[in-house]
Amino acid sequence: MKSKTALYIIAFVFLLPIFGEHVAAESQAVRMITDMAGRQIKVPDPLTRVALFGGPTGQIAYILGARNQLCAVTSTLRGSDLVLAFDPSIQKLPAPRSTSGHVNIEELLAADPQLVIAGTFDGTIVEKKTRIPVAYTESNMNHGLDLLKREMRFYADVFQKQARAEKYIAYLEKTISFVRSRTKNIPQSERKTLFNGYGPNHLVTLGGDTFMHERIETAGCIDAAAAISSAGVKEGLHSGLTEMSMEKILGWNPDILVIDSGNPVEVYKDPKWQSIKAVQNKRVYKQPVGVFIWDRPTAEAAVLYPLWLAKTAYPERFKDVNLVKEVQRFYREIMGFNLTRELAEAVLAGKLGIRFVGNSGRK
């Protein structure tokens, strides 16, 4: 008698998950999506709770108008001054992934996503530890425009916002071909050499095998670091970045220097930089910051960085372009952010920041 009861209990316990799954499957429609790695993933339809893990891709939520379909984002998106100005509620979303490889699984489970969209490294962690389906993105530092368009269409497929994605892609193509039409005729002898000098010492840069090369060429400039390859992943460092020696930069003698920390006045005063043309001609610029910093393969920077650089390098060829108005127009038409004049100027001056509250947990 006793053993029979035990048998029933065991059978019940074992059968329970089967019933559970059956019920879930019946109540919700599913559809198949193909991720960027080419894998087929079954996801609930409609998707209302998606967790975004990719570093710079969070802005896709606004570009596609899919903000309400998100249940978790990255801390970079949550801390962005520009996003907070228009969507303060973003702070209420959890950010289970802090930096690459650090995923707070419990926080992720608490957010209860139907789908996680992540890069290979973070995605593997989620797949190993949870049953949440993972769609892999393909993001690397030699992320050209073609990959960006593919990425945009993949997200559009996930969120079912194809029209918005095509609107962005058309905007991107129009801007790039406008910039190219103005810069393609610049004679080689008049082209300006540009060096992106990041970090406090302005010596860390993106090599010629990264997405930055394409942007620099679109703007009609010569990429000083063209021969440097840095796209590989380096342990503990952001892939794509590498440090150059000062001497190399003295040898390149760039006409334009773009920095991301400090300010141009400090560079003008530094004796080491004195013999460089960019310093002598006072052509050191601080890189703009929008939703995210513009030296990353993001959707906003793919459009605006080449335009900004082209106008900055060749103001006489872009007299009719008002960068403040262009910035306002992009964020209004594509992301639905109505920037005031002051805010657009702050974007261009690199005055906005990404505030890091901490990697995890709500503020």
Next chain:
Amino acid sequence: MQSNKKTGIHLNPVKLQIFLVLLLAGVSTAALMAGQLRIHPYEVIRILLSGVFPIEKTWSPTLESVLFDVRLPRLLAGLLVGAGLSVSGAAFQGLFRNPLVSPHILGVSAGAGLGAALAILFFGKIFMVQLFSFLFGLLAVLMTYSLSRVYRTTPVLMLVLSGMIVGALFSAATSLLKYIADPVNQMPSIVFWMLGSLNNASNKDMIIAGPVMLAGIIILLLIRWRINLLAMGEEEARSLGIDTGRIRAVIIVCATVISASAVSISGIIGWIGLVIPHIGRILVGPDNKKLLPVTTLIGAIYLVVVDTIARTAIESEIPIGILTAIVGAPIFAYLLRKNRSGW
């Protein structure tokens, strides 16, 4: 002869020192001529001499800037950091009577690391990074020193233990900062800094930190015979009427100031302070009177050579902290195999 073989090579220290000085001069000259930009050696000499003598300037200001603003301060930084870390390592190994001790044992690099990370987080300026790493390096050693005095039986052991405690605390705080740092720009800056590099050395750094490091090195060299007395052991030295506490304090202050300055210029360069003294010991034996000058010279030569590789081998910079170990470990293994180091 037989006994010498057991405890290293024991070269004639005078001849060895002359040889090392000549080698140092040769290596330094070569370092000034090598670089990412090809400048003809004759041109290098002319530009350098133009700093002292009135020579007509037929070269571009860029070349002058390369030599006077980049290669020269970098060479000086390499010489001083290499010499300073090695001589403090040798002094500490004598003081603690332990061959596994490096100048970082009292927590100076852990402290400097935290200072640098804080400065990168809040200021993002090179000068502040250097200042903070220097001050926090000193702070860490001060904490180690005061902690070691709470329990006064075997001060040397307590110093090592306190150093471990303070080092662990500061390292954990640095890891915490790295964890909350902006993963986009600040984190890579902290990581680059931790790997060590002489790429940021400037003339201003050398004017401020150079004399301090030089003074520390000279004091350690002047009191080198007293380190021998400490090596006899606390009681024996005291019975000879020597104030061991004061010598210990002088050595700690000098080594700390040297390594904190070194770290503030170059980031954390490990291995040198640990291993160069052993190489010196293989060559001249454990007597600190001979060992310290030889170690100073070898350290300077070694870091200049490694830094020249770091800045010329590939197109971007190789972090020097990685190279010092990659280049140094096989050399050390070879020497160990060939000669048994007398300790």
